[in-house]
Amino acid sequence: MPHLMLIKNVRPMAGDLTDVCVRGGIIEASAPAPDELANDTTVIDGHGAILLPGLVDAHTHIDKTFWGLPWQRHSAGPLLIDKIENERRLLRELNLSTYEQGLNQVRQAIRMGTTHIRTHVDVETEGKLASIEAIQKLKEDFADSVTIQIVAFPQRGMLTRPGTVELMDAAVAAGADLVGGIDPSSMERDPAGHLDAIFSIAERHGVGIDIHLHEPATLGAFSIELIAERTNVLGLQGRVNISHAFCLGMVDDASLGALTELLLEARISIMTHAPGYVAFPPIRRLHDAGVLICSGSDGIRDSWGPYGNADMLEKAMMLGIRSNFRRDEDLELTVQIITKGGASVMGLDGYGIEAGCEADFMLVPGETMAEAVVSRRARTLVVKGGKIVARDDECLV
Amino acid sequence: MPHLMLIKNVRPMAGDLTDVCVRGGIIEASAPAPDELANDTTVIDGHGAILLPGLVDAHTHIDKTFWGLPWQRHSAGPLLIDKIENERRLLRELNLSTYEQGLNQVRQAIRMGTTHIRTHVDVETEGKLASIEAIQKLKEDFADSVTIQIVAFPQRGMLTRPGTVELMDAAVAAGADLVGGIDPSSMERDPAGHLDAIFSIAERHGVGIDIHLHEPATLGAFSIELIAERTNVLGLQGRVNISHAFCLGMVDDASLGALTELLLEARISIMTHAPGYVAFPPIRRLHDAGVLICSGSDGIRDSWGPYGNADMLEKAMMLGIRSNFRRDEDLELTVQIITKGGASVMGLDGYGIEAGCEADFMLVPGETMAEAVVSRRARTLVVKGGKIVARDDECLV
Numbered sequence: 157m158p159h160l161m162l163i164k165n166v167r168p169m170a171g172d173l174t175d176v177c178v179r180g181g182i183i184e185a186s187a188p189a190p191d192e193l194a195n196d197t198t199v200i201d202g203h204g205a206i207l208l209p210g211l212v213d214a215h216t217h218i219d220k221t222f223w224g225l226p227w228q229r230h231s232a233g234p235l236l237i238d239k240i241e242n243e244r245r246l247l248r249e250l251n252l253s254t255y256e257q258g259l260n261q262v263r264q265a266i267r268m269g270t271t272h273i274r275t276h277v278d279v280e281t282e283g284k285l286a287s288i289e290a291i292q293k294l295k296e297d298f299a300d301s302v303t304i305q306i307v308a309f310p311q312r313g314m315l316t317r318p319g320t321v322e323l324m325d326a327a328v329a330a331g332a333d334l335v336g337g338i339d340p341s342s343m344e345r346d347p348a349g350h351l352d353a354i355f356s357i358a359e360r361h362g363v364g365i366d367i368h369l370h371e372p373a374t375l376g377a378f379s380i381e382l383i384a385e386r387t388n389v390l391g392l393q394g395r396v397n398i399s400h401a402f403c404l405g406m407v408d409d410a411s412l413g414a415l416t417e418l419l420l421e422a423r424i425s426i427m428t429h430a431p432g433y434v435a436f437p438p439i440r441r442l443h444d445a446g447v448l449i450c451s452g453s454d455g456i457r458d459s460w461g462p463y464g465n466a467d468m469l470e471k472a473m474m475l476g477i478r479s480n481f482r483r484d485e486d487l488e489l490t491v492q493i494i495t496k497g498g499a500s501v502m503g504l505d506g507y508g509i510e511a512g513c514e515a516d517f518m519l520v521p522g523e524t525m526a527e528a529v530v531s532r533r534a535r536t537l538v539v540k541g542g543k544i545v546a547r548d549d550e551c552l553v
Numbered sequence: 554m555p556h557l558m559l560i561k562n563v564r565p566m567a568g569d570l571t572d573v574c575v576r577g578g579i580i581e582a583s584a585p586a587p588d589e590l591a592n593d594t595t596v597i598d599g600h601g602a603i604l605l606p607g608l609v610d611a612h613t614h615i616d617k618t619f620w621g622l623p624w625q626r627h628s629a630g631p632l633l634i635d636k637i638e639n640e641r642r643l644l645r646e647l648n649l650s651t652y653e654q655g656l657n658q659v660r661q662a663i664r665m666g667t668t669h670i671r672t673h674v675d676v677e678t679e680g681k682l683a684s685i686e687a688i689q690k691l692k693e694d695f696a697d698s699v700t701i702q703i704v705a706f707p708q709r710g711m712l713t714r715p716g717t718v719e720l721m722d723a724a725v726a727a728g729a730d731l732v733g734g735i736d737p738s739s740m741e742r743d744p745a746g747h748l749d750a751i752f753s754i755a756e757r758h759g760v761g762i763d764i765h766l767h768e769p770a771t772l773g774a775f776s777i778e779l780i781a782e783r784t785n786v787l788g789l790q791g792r793v794n795i796s797h798a799f800c801l802g803m804v805d806d807a808s809l810g811a812l813t814e815l816l817l818e819a820r821i822s823i824m825t826h827a828p829g830y831v832a833f834p835p836i837r838r839l840h841d842a843g844v845l846i847c848s849g850s851d852g853i854r855d856s857w858g859p860y861g862n863a864d865m866l867e868k869a870m871m872l873g874i875r876s877n878f879r880r881d882e883d884l885e886l887t888v889q890i891i892t893k894g895g896a897s898v899m900g901l902d903g904y905g906i907e908a909g910c911e912a913d914f915m916l917v918p919g920e921t922m923a924e925a926v927v928s929r930r931a932r933t934l935v936v937k938g939g940k941i942v943a944r945d946d947e948c949l950v
Contacts, residue, residue: 477829
């Protein structure tokens with residue numbers, strides 16, 4: 157890592173042309189002195205590109221991806237159980253390395269300008285903690301290239317598969333950063349029981365919660381009520397995220413208002429990956445009400461589906477397309493979601509491109525923020541903690 | 554244009570590796586003779602790329618795009634009238650050349666592998682036939698690089714703006730290939746009157762019809778009934794396309810069945826651009842029932858919205874994402890829609906990659922059809938009528 161780096165001719169947040177100086181991995185207000193410039197500085201010309209803070213992929217599953225493998229035909233049936241069984245079969249047959257596959261996706265994400273990832277990692281009675289351990293090692297090995305948060309995720313259910321609660325607890329004890337959960341009613345068949353179990357683990361270990369909630373309409377709304385109640389009682393305000401929350405795009409206006417109040421009171425954030433085929437949270441309305449929103453790739457080219465490329469700018473575009481955003485100010489909100497929104501949900505300190513922030517940023521050619529989102533040009537530079545991790549569309553780690 | 558062209562090492566429709574020979578603009582079954590190869594042949598190595606017939610963008614608005622201009626901020630309000638007035642204002646202020654702007658988009662489309670475009674072109678009392686004439690000239694000037702069909706399109710209404718019907722008739726007399734229409738009830742306020750007017754022009758000139766139908770649910774269904782009635786009575790079966798037809802994604806199952814029967818009887822095709830924010834036709838179900846489906850870019854980076862890049866492979870991906878297609882066979886249907894589906898709707902003769910077809914095709918690196926759709930790699934070669942019109946991601950015309 158160069159001690160001193162000068163990135164010339166960049167436009168922070170698509171603003172005016174300036175230079176950015178990085179010293180010891182931190183963004184600095186002042187330019188290097190002339191003698192420093194002569195001796196000790198890496199100088200890069202940004203050619204007028206837009207400088208954004210490193211993108212935040214706040215919800216993905218790097219333990220499941222087929223990225224980098226030969227194409228795997230998708231032939232699973234339409235039901236959830238078809239997809240879960242298909243996943244188990246494929247992962248068994250392919251005998252993949254979770255570490256290598258995770259790294260394939262992480263490298264693609266870095267190439268696309270992502271510096272922070274929150275990944276859910278399966279915890280289940282068959283593989284036990286193997287995936288958690290593999291991703292934990294990946295997280296440590298590449299700590300200077302990307303920040304990874306691990307959510308222990310009971311993909312196959314917890315109460316319905318004896319032994320999983322204990323494994324979830326062990327996963328957090330072993331270093332997982334958050335406790336995950338999934339559809340307390342529709343999958344787990346015991347909403348209070350499921351939520352009590354995961355909140356109990358969170359309380360015991362002092363970690364946050366990130367729960368998958370695909371449940372529709374009033375069923376999903378009921379789950380949000382239960383989650384908010386427990387968040388308040390246990391003092392976990394600001395540390396709970398609900399991922400997907402399709403129900404927020406399905407309930408009537410009065411219910412949405414009431415749920416918004418619950419989210420605000422418990423300071424629960426919402427993650428949406430802008431699903432293609434189902435209703436999803438009204439992000440402009442929730443954001444304007446004060447609810448923290450983040451986004452993520454979700455699964456990328458895995459047994460669940462063929463889509464995805466770990467490009468959070470493309471995800472911003474999808475948020476815009478699905479939300480019928482046409483105005484520049486609305487597309488700017490999508491950029492806010494994939495940067496500061498994700499950083500706030502992940503509780504990152506020192507995130508941003510102001511002086512004193514960690515030097516985690518990327519350059520993308522473009523005229524305006526909106527244009528950068530719709531054009532999604534190749535990233536010309538990605539810097540993590542002052543280290544160049546990608547350049548000219550190529551990951552260097 | 555080289556008389557003889559040999560494209561080596563390509564995989565037609567992602568199948569087995571082969572060579573493709575083009576003679577005089579036509580795909581040929583047999584390879585060139587050795588002496589021809591020595592003297593008169595352009596030989597290109599396809600490096601194992603997938604060979605697809607030229608992509609068909611069966612619905613766009615090349616007279617409106619800002620493509621190639623500095624970014625135009627989008628700030629129009631949410632109503633249809635806001636957007637129409639905003640468009641008029643912007644087009645007036647920018648004083649654009651319809652020809653140059655259309656060409657900007659056409660070049661981008663060619664770069665992305667599109668060889669056939671059906672574009673709607675505004676006909677209205679202010680500009681009269683100016684846009685039609687500009688695009689007509691573009692169509693003729695670039696006839697050997699791209700096939701363009703022109704739909705005379707009453708964007709601002711027809712019955713509600715006296716003089717427009719006569720201009721629509723004049724547009725077709727001047728060479729427009731089809732008659733367009735728009736929302737007979739919700740915009741024109743007189744469904745029978747609007748449809749009688751456009752069908753009358755179509756009958757008088759012996760051309761087909763392509764009508765924008767954004768009307769929702771039962772209102773849109775009523776319009777489809779009226780369109781089908783007129784199609785049958787006037788013997789226009791197989792020559793009428795309904796664009797958008799959001800209502801087909803909104804009505805109940807029984808109504809969808811009845812509407813499907815109407816579409817089949819009148820041989821009316823459906824165009825969907827996979828809108829992001831509104832229901833749209835269930836393409837797998839309609840296709841399996843025998844309804845012809847095509848797709849198109851719709852507006853690209855114009856006053857209506859910021860999105861779009863004229864990449865029909867990306868459009869195929871959007872069709873898949875919005876339809877919750879995950880299986881390879883479903884993604885293959887999206888490729889069928891952006892190739893043969895569009896070609897059938899446009900009534901193209903000699904379309905395809907079999908021997909005897911016009912040499913209109915493109916190469917895209919990829920493993921399978923599904924992978925090509927989700928990866929959308931840069932096109933390495935685009936050939937139109939035996940002429941190389943794009944190569945290595947660059948338009949050559």
